[in-house]
Amino acid sequence: MHPEAEEPTDEVAGSGLQREPTRRDVAVPVSWLADFAGTREDHDLDETVRALRRRERLAEDADLVDWLRRSDFSGNDYEMFATELARYGYAVTVAWIRKGAIFGKCRERGAGLPEPPPGALNRPDVAEELANETVATALRSFRNTVLIPGRWNPTRGASLKTFFIGQCLFRFPNIYRAWLRTEVHHQELLVDEVAVFDRPVTGGGPVDPAQLVALRQEVGVLLADAPPRTRSMMALIWAGYTQAEVADLLNLTENAVQKALSYYRTRLTRLPDRQPAQTRRGA
Numbered sequence: 001m002h003p004e005a006e007e008p009t010d011e012v013a014g015s016g017l018q019r020e021p022t023r024r025d026v027a028v029p030v031s032w033l034a035d036f037a038g039t040r041e042d043h044d045l046d047e048t049v050r051a052l053r054r055r056e057r058l059a060e061d062a063d064l065v066d067w068l069r070r071s072d073f074s075g076n077d078y079e080m081f082a083t084e085l086a087r088y089g090y091a092v093t094v095a096w097i098r099k100g101a102i103f104g105k106c107r108e109r110g111a112g113l114p115e116p117p118p119g120a121l122n123r124p125d126v127a128e129e130l131a132n133e134t135v136a137t138a139l140r141s142f143r144n145t146v147l148i149p150g151r152w153n154p155t156r157g158a159s160l161k162t163f164f165i166g167q168c169l170f171r172f173p174n175i176y177r178a179w180l181r182t183e184v185h186h187q188e189l190l191v192d193e194v195a196v197f198d199r200p201v202t203g204g205g206p207v208d209p210a211q212l213v214a215l216r217q218e219v220g221v222l223l224a225d226a227p228p229r230t231r232s233m234m235a236l237i238w239a240g241y242t243q244a245e246v247a248d249l250l251n252l253t254e255n256a257v258q259k260a261l262s263y264y265r266t267r268l269t270r271l272p273d274r275q276p277a278q279t280r281r282g283a
Contacts, residue, residue, distance in 0.1 A: 054157070054159075057159055058154040058157070058159060059154070061154060061159055061160045062154045064081070064160070065147065065152065065160070068081060068147070069147075072148075073143055073147050073148060082139060082143075085139065085142075085160070085161065085164055086135050086136075086139055088161050088164070089134075089135045089138060089139070089161075089164055089165060089168050090131050090132065090135045092165055092168070093130075093131040093134050093135060093165075093168050093172070094127050094128060094130075094131035097121055097127045097130055097131055098121060098127045100121060102169070102172060103115075105169055106169055106172060106173055109169060109170070111169075111173045113173055113176060113177070114177075114180065116180065117227070120227055125230065125256075125259050125260045125263045125264075126179075126227065128259055129179070129253075129255075129256045129259060129260075130172070130175060130176060130179060132255065132259075133175045133253070134168050134171055134172045134175050135168060137171045137175065138164065138167040138168040138170070138171045139164075141167055141170075141171060142163075142164055142167045146163065146167065182229065182250065182251050182252065219231050219234045219235045219238065223264060226264065229250065230260050230264065232250065233246055233250060233252075233257060233260055233261075234260075234261070234264060236249065236250075237257075237261060243257045243258055243261065
């Protein structure tokens with residue numbers, strides 16, 4: 001018979017030593033880590049890193065301005081820069097408009113503004129219209145009054161994007177006041193306005209007042225939550241006026257009319273006849 005194998009022991013063969021017991025992970029009490037949440041030195045280091053990054057970003061902005069100045073802030077490189085700046089400015093501005101935060105930021109700079117009609121700035125077409133016009137105006141001004149004269153100074157700590165947002169805030173009040181005047185003056189489209197009915201639509205004669213009243217009522221039902229000016233705009237479009245004519249009648253930009261039409265068009269397909277009036281007349 002073969003002897004049975006002996007069970008292993010903790011003794012190391014021939015040494016008389018014992019193996020150390022296997023160690024298991026032991027949870028560290030949370031209280032032990034309380035003092036390691038961050039020392040003063042850690043916070044100072046973080047602030048130093050942030051300051052260095054800001055300095056590096058400002059240096060990059062300064063190099064970019066020097067490069068763009070060589071082509072007098074024109075050409076392909078400047079167009080790429082302006083496009084990126086406009087995208088950033090639009091994203092910030094439209095968000096501030098929708099939240100109403102832009103009014104507080106304008107007040108901080110000494111530009112108090114009257115409040116808009118309730119809910120007016122929550123509608124995408126209005127916020128986008130104001131943001132687009134603000135950024136477009138600020139971009140032209142930024143080039144002509146800041147970049148070309150060399151008014152931006154990196155040693156003052158503001159990056160190009162930050163400085164551009166300041167330009168947007170500077171330009172917003174005038175654009176907003178012009179929009180507000182139009183919004184108030186065109187709260188409702190009066191069916192007896194001679195300025196409207198004396199002007200023939202493209203490819204046809206004057207608009208029939210009864211037709212316009214009916215369209216105004218239909219649009220009012222479908223777009224009950226839209227601003228009055230937008231409802232008037234849509235009624236004129238469906239009566240047969242072109243976007244350019246509507247913009248002129250309501251003292252708007254064609255871009256504003258186009259954006260509103262694009263935003264509300266799908267809802268207006270529920271009108272009894274889905275084509276604008278001038279198409280129905282065969283013009």
